[in-house]
Amino acid sequence: MKVVEEEQRIRVMEGPWTTEGVIREIIEEGTQEDPFYLMDLGEVVARYHQWKELLPRVEPFYAVKCNDDKLLLSTLAALGTGFDCASKAEIELITGLGVRPERIIFANPAKLASHIRYASTVGVDLMTFDSETELVKIKQAMPHAQLVIRIRCDATSAQCPLGIKFGCDPLTEAPRLLKLAAVHGLQVVGVSFHVGSGARETGVYARAIQLARALFGLGAAAGHRMRLLDLGGGFPGHAGSCIREVAQVINASLDANFSGCEVRVIAEPGRYFAAAAYTLAAMIHAKREIPTQNEEDGDGLHTMYFINDGVYGSFNCLLYDHQTVVPIPLQSEEGASRMSSLWGPTCDGLDCVVPRIRLPPQPIGGWLIFRDMGAYTLPVASPFNGFPLPKVRAVVDRRLWSVLKELWPLTEDHFVVGERVTGPQTPPPSPLASSPTESLHRTVFVECALK
Template sequence: MKVIEDEQRVRVMEGQWTPEAVIKEIVEEGGHDEPFYVMDLGEVVARYHHWKELMPRVEPFYAVKCNDDKLLVSTLAALGAGFDCASKAEIEMVTGLGVRPERIIFANPAKLASHIRYSSSVGVDLMTFDSETELVKIKQHMPHAQLVVRIRCDAAAARCPLGIKFGCDPVTEAPRLLKLAAVFGLRVVGVSFHVGSGAEESGVYARAIQYCRALFTLGAAAGHAMHLLDLGGGFPGHTGSSIRETAQVINAALDANFSGCEVRVIAEPGRYFACAAYTLATMVYAKREVPAKEDDVEETHTMYFMNDGVYGSFNCLLYDHQEVTPVPLNTAEGTPRSSSFWGPTCDGLDCVVPRMRIPALPLGAWLVFRDMGAYTLPVASAFNGFPVPKVRAVVDRRLWSVLKELWPLTENHFVVAPPAPVAPLAPVTPAPEPHRAVFVECALK
C-alpha cells in the first residue's frame, strides 16, 4: 500500500468498534512506544447534527483555538460550520481549506495591526472589538470592517473565565463605543459575548441576550444597521454532557428578544466538538517505589512514568483546569495501591495524577484517557525532545461513504486496502461479527 507522507490517514471501520478497541489493535501490532490519539470523526458529525437539531437558528462557528487539527477543521468545514479565528495563522489555515470569508469571524478583541491587514487582504471583514483603542486601530488599517462589539457577561462558574480579559461593560461602556464608532464612520453590525469556557450555568445566556437586545436598539439609534448576534462559547463537550438545557434557555431568550427579527445568530463552540472525539493512549515506561503514609498508615507508593505529560497533551491540567483519570487498556488485577502518574520530562512539576489508588501496573502497560480533544494538541510542546502525539483518525464506513463526497478531496486522494478480518472486541454469546478495518490515505488540501 502506498503511504502518503506527512498526511493524516483515516482508518475506515466496519462492524462494532470503540476507540479503546482501536488502541488495543494498534498496540498489539507492536513497535509502539510513543503516545497517540484516536480521533472518532463520527463523534464530531453526531455532535454537529445534534447542535442543529437543538438550536436550528444558531450557526456554529467552531473556535479553532480549541483544537486546530487539520482533519477536525476540514470535517467541520465540510459539514457547513463557520469558524472563530483569533489570529492571522488561524485565518490562513481555514481559508486555505477553501472556507469562504463570510464563514469566518475574527473574534479576538485585541488584534495585531498586521493581522488586521491580513484579514482585510483575504476578505475576512467580520471582527470583534471591546475598546476605544481597538476602534482607532481598525479605523486606520481596515475602515470597511464589519464590527461586532463584545460585551462582558460572566457565568457564575466557568472552567476558564474570560471576562477578566475581554468584554466591555454592556451598560456603561458599550453604548459609548457604539456612538464613537459612528463618529469614526465605522460600521457596527452586531454584538457578541462569551460567558466563559466550560460554563456551568445556563441562565447566563438569557441575561447576555437581554443585554444584546438593548444594545441593538441603542446601535440603531446611533445609525448602525445591526443584524448579527454572537453567543460565544462555553458549551460542554465531555462524554455524557448535554447542551439540551442550555439550548432551551437560548431558544427561549431568542424568542423573547429577537422573535421576528432578521438577525443572524452564531455561536463559537470549541470543546463541544473536540473534547469527546479524541482518546489518548500513553504507555508506562518506568516506575519507582517510595515509602509513603496515607491516613496515618505506612505503605509503598508507586510512581509511574508515562510517555506524555503536562508539557504535552496534559497541559490541559494547567491551562484548561481539567481533571484526568488513567484507565488501563488491559484490566489491572489485584489490590489497589497508592500511585501517581508522571510525564517524561526532567521537570519535577511534570505530574499528571498526583495520587490515586490502582492495582499494580507492569512496565509497558498502556493507559487510556478519554475526552482529550480540547485545549491539548494546539498547546502541546516537544519540550525535552518528547514529540507531540500523533492522531490516528477513524470513521465508520457508512459515514465515510458520505463524508468523502463532502471533503475537498477526489478519489485520487484515497487508497483503500482490501478488508482484513479482525478479532472481535470480547467473546460473547452469540459471537459478534468480526469488525474489519480498511485503511484510507487522504491528502488534505
C-alpha cells in the same frame, strides 16, 4: 489533485469496532512506543447533528484555538460550520482549506494591526472589538470592517473565565463605543459575548441575550445597521454531555428578544465539537515504589508511574484548561490496588499528571487511555526536553464514510478502506471510535443533517 499525507488519512472501519479495541490493535502491532490520539469523526458528526437539531437558528462557528487538527477542521468545513479565528495564522489555516471568508469571524478584541491588514487582503471583514483604542486601530488598518462589539456577561461558574480579559461593560462602556464608532465612520453590525469556556450556568445566556437586545436598539439609534448576534462559546463537550438544557434557554431567549427580527445568530463552540472525539493513549515506561506515612496508602508504599506524555504535552490542559483526567488501564497485573501517581516523561519535578489515584498494579510497557482529550491539548503541547508530541490517528465507520467522502473539502484521498489502523509512528492529524450501535445512529444523523 491534492495529495493527502499518509498520517492524515482516515481509516474506514468495517464491522463492529470500539475505540478501546482499535487502540489495542495499534499497540499489539508492537512498534508503537510514542503516545498517540485516536480520533472518531463520527463523534464530530453526531455533535453537529445534535447542534442543528437543538439550536436550529444558531450557526456554529468553530473556535479554531480549541483544536487546530486539520482533519477536524476539514470535517467541520465539510459539514458547513463557520470558523472563529483569533490571528493571522488561524485565518491562513482556514482559508487554506478553501473556506470562504464570509464563513470566518476574526473574534479577537485585541488584534495586531498587521493581522487586521492581512484579514482585509483575504476578505475577512467581520471582527470584534471592545475598546476605543481598537476602534482607532481598525479605522487606520481596515475602515470598511464589519464590527461586532463584545460585551462582558460572565457565568457564575466557568472552567475558564474570559470576562477578566475581554468584553466591555454593556451598560456604561458599550453605548459610548457605539456612538464613537459612528463618529469614526465605522460600521457596527452586531453584538457578541462569551460567558466563559466550559460554563456551568445556563441562565447566563438569557441575561447576555437580553443585554445584547438593548444594545441593538442603541446601535440603530446611532446609525448602525445591527444584524448579527454572536453567542460565543462555553458549551460542554465531554462524553455524555448534551446541550439540550442550554439550548432551551437560548431558544426561549431568542424568541423573547429577537422574534421576527432578521438577525443572523452565530456561536463559537470549541470543546463541544473537539473534546469527546479524541482519546489519548500513553505508555508506562518506568515506575518506582516509595515509602509513605500516609494512612490512605495502606501498606506504606506509594507507586509512581512514569508515562510518555505529560503536562508539557497533552496534559497542559491540567494547567491551562483546569481539566481533570482519569486514566483507564488497558492491562493490569495481579494484586491489590494501591495509591499511585502518574508523572510525565520530562525532568521537571512539576510534570505530574495525576498526584493521587488508586490503581491496580501496572506493568512496564502497559498502556493507559484518557478520554475527552480533544479540547485545548494539541495546540498548546510542546516537545519540551525532546519528547515528541502525540500523533493523531483518525477512524470513521464505513457507513458514515459513504457520506463524508462526497463532501468538500474531504475527498476519497483522505480515506483508507480495509486496512488496520497500524503502521509507523508519525505526527498529528486525527483518531477515535464508538460502539457499533452509536455508529448506526451517527450514520442516520449525518444523512439527515446534510440533506
